[in-house]
Amino acid sequence: MSFVKMTASTAAILAATAGAAAAQGRDNVQVAGSSTVLPYASIVAEAFGENFDFPTPVVESGGSSAGLARFCEGVGENTIDIANASRAIREGEIEACAANGVNEIIEVRIGYDGIVFASDIDGETFAFTPADWYQALAAELPVDGEMVANPNTSWAEVNADLPDQEILAFIPGTKHGTREVFEEKVLLAGCEETGAMQAMMDAGMDEDAAEEACIDTRTDGVSVDIDGDYTETLARIEANPNGIGVFGLSFYENNTDSLQVATMSGVEPSTETIASGDYPVSRPLYFYIKKAHLGVIPGLQEFAEFFVADEIAGPDGPLSAYGLVADPELAATQEAVANGTTMDAM
Amino acid sequence: MTDITDSAAQPERRETGRSILEADARTKKRNRAETRFKAYGIAALGVGGLFLIALLWAILSNGLTAFTQTYVQLDVPLIEEKLDKDGDRDPAKIAKVSTFGYNPLIEQALVELVEREGLETELEPKALTKMLSGAAAADIRDRVLANPELIGQTVSFEVLASSRVDGYLKGRVSRESLARDKNLDAEHLDLIDALQQTGAVEKRFNWAFITGADASDSRPEQAGIGVAMLGSLFMMLVVLVLSLPIGVAASIYLEEFAPQNRLTDLIEVNISNLAAVPSIVFGILGLAVFIQFMHLPQSAPLVGGLVLTLMTLPTIIISTRAALKAVPPSIRDAALGVGASKMQSVMHHVLPLAMPGILTGTILGLAQALGETAPLLLIGMVGYIATNYPDGVAEGFLAPNSAMPAQIYEWAKRADPAFYERAWGGIIVLLVFLLAMNLLAILLRRRFERRW
Structure with a gap:
């Protein structure tokens, strides 16, 4: 039957092209990692494709940890060139990288991102402090030297100035880099502010254990971990108008028609208040370049330099327009990228 | 049925004097059960049909708007000093001007458009560009690179409006919802209303959605499948x-x-x-x-x-x-x-x-x-x-x-x-x-x- 012959020969051609591909090499930059950095990376990738003769880089998401894990899989064309992260790389990840032959890593800080607390637009207005969040979400609170399960059910119980609304928080899950910032800048800060940390240490806990207890969130359904993207958090708030969600500033700015933002310690989040340091909850965004791929993958060096160029990552660039807070030390970053300064050398 | 039961049943029926044309209690019960069963079936079908209608309605009401897109007719002055300083139309040199170099030209074109239509606005020229997609500069640059002879002329382009403007014409964005939105202001919408009257802003069938490529997070208006x-x-x-x-x-x-x-x-x-x-x-x-x-x-x-x-x-x-x-x-x-x-x-x-x-x-x-x-x-x-x-x-x-x-x-x-x-x-x-x-x-x- 000619049909059988035809399909057989097409299959053979397919197999041949597959073999050729493995040998031929990759001509596009591959990026993966944090879903917070993804919008910025996609904006840069698009502009890069428009202005250079290189193909548009491929940007995948999946979270900071997943991206760095793939980054550390090894050196070679079937591994990614750049990992996006909404937190700095950890010591353990650097070791994992080194074990797989990824010794030289260039760390690039692209700017800062604000973390905002937003609720349904038709609901109550909130003005939080880190202490409010700690007392609302901590698993156990110290009372007279003893740890008791968190009894608070309404924001008014936490702080009389807050509306009498049930506590329901949608916070980023542990696979998100945002979680770490939330724990450190909100829960831990609140824990110290209220004196709870001191109380725990006075009760005989060592410092590490007290910090652990500070960032331990309650599991009675009041604090809900969101492992998906911010769109999932938004959907949860739309389904449950009493909920308060943790978002990135740029996501909030794209959805001001359905969300209202809460102030933190009296400051409303915006690119200006974050840049000035008045708004307390922000974190740097990074990407990591595999130095061994520079000069091997066409366009990688150019893409990295383009990413941190003034016209892209500067205060008037498209990233800033989308919600990134420009890094005041951008010039130093540009130099480090141009020279290929690795992490050890810094 | 066997003969025995037949002969046993018949005398009994005669005794009670019942006709086979008249349904007895048990037959009625069985008939009612059948009617009920049919009703369940129809109800099940109806529920399924309702789900289907709800699904189709949700898909069509949410999705059909993606097949239209707002465009702005713009006469852009392709100024020689900005795009080709040496004037020798060398493609390599023209390519050095990045999409960012085209933004001032677009700004100027918008200001001229507003003036030509006799409209007044308090918006800064830079703020005017919020009405347009970031894709505009790339489109114009591509056309210029393909045909360097255009430099020095004023060329008419059809560029994408920004996603907020597009959303306004589709009813997704309103003046109230823009109150705290830094991407567009209510004044922009007044301009858009006026420009739509004159025909400079137009909503058309969106072929680019069916044939186009994906776009970055800042340009949903350009994304295609x-x-x-x-x-x-x-x-x-x-x-x-x-x-x-x-x-x-x-x-x-x-x-x-x-x-x-x-x-x-x-x-x-x-x-x-x-x-x-x-x-x-x-x-x-x-x-x-x-x-x-x-x-x-x-x-x-x-x-x-x-x-x-x-x-x-x-x-x-x-x-x-x-x-x-x-x-x-x-x-x-x-x-x-x-x-x-x-x-x-x-x-x-x-x-x-x-x-x-x-x-x-x-x-x-x-x-x-x-x-x-x-x-x-x-x-x-x-x-x-x-x-x-x-x-x-x-x-x-x-x-x-x-x-x-x-x-x-x-x-x-x-x-x-x-x-x-x-x-x-x-x-x-x-x-x-x-x-x-x-x-x-x-x-x-x-x-x-x-x-x-």
């Missing part, structure tokens, strides 16, 4: 070319030649079970085998096709075996009886007769594979990927690309609400494809199927 559609097409080619011959060969052997023993029984059970394995399992298998072990490129439709082939094979084998079984043994016996070999009887008689059934099963298997997203998550086909048209057929299989359902999932995740509309629009496109494939399967069956 065309490249992802090609990705799906190349994947389906791989699935068809691999799973049809492998599936048919396996089924013919199992059905016509294989001895009945423990081993073939085990294989049969396994095939049936494989058909029910969740598709994400095939995704992780594909990641481990095709990418990490065989070093095939990531995000490539070839790998996606291979993974979906694994997923589709059991479906095709099961439907092919059913089609082969449906061919009556008399056909085989007759062929063997006139001296045909076993292989001749299969190839010349059984297989052609089973072909319509095989093709129907294959098309339905392909339709299932076309809508599959989960395994593609694991082999890197979700993200900002479907950005370039493939350069030829080999690139089509190997260059990074997405697929239609993966693209829809990606859009649904993004921050700007305008992407949400695109996601629903993508669902409409995907459903049209599935409907067409299912229709083809039905037609093939109607046209060629034989009954004995």
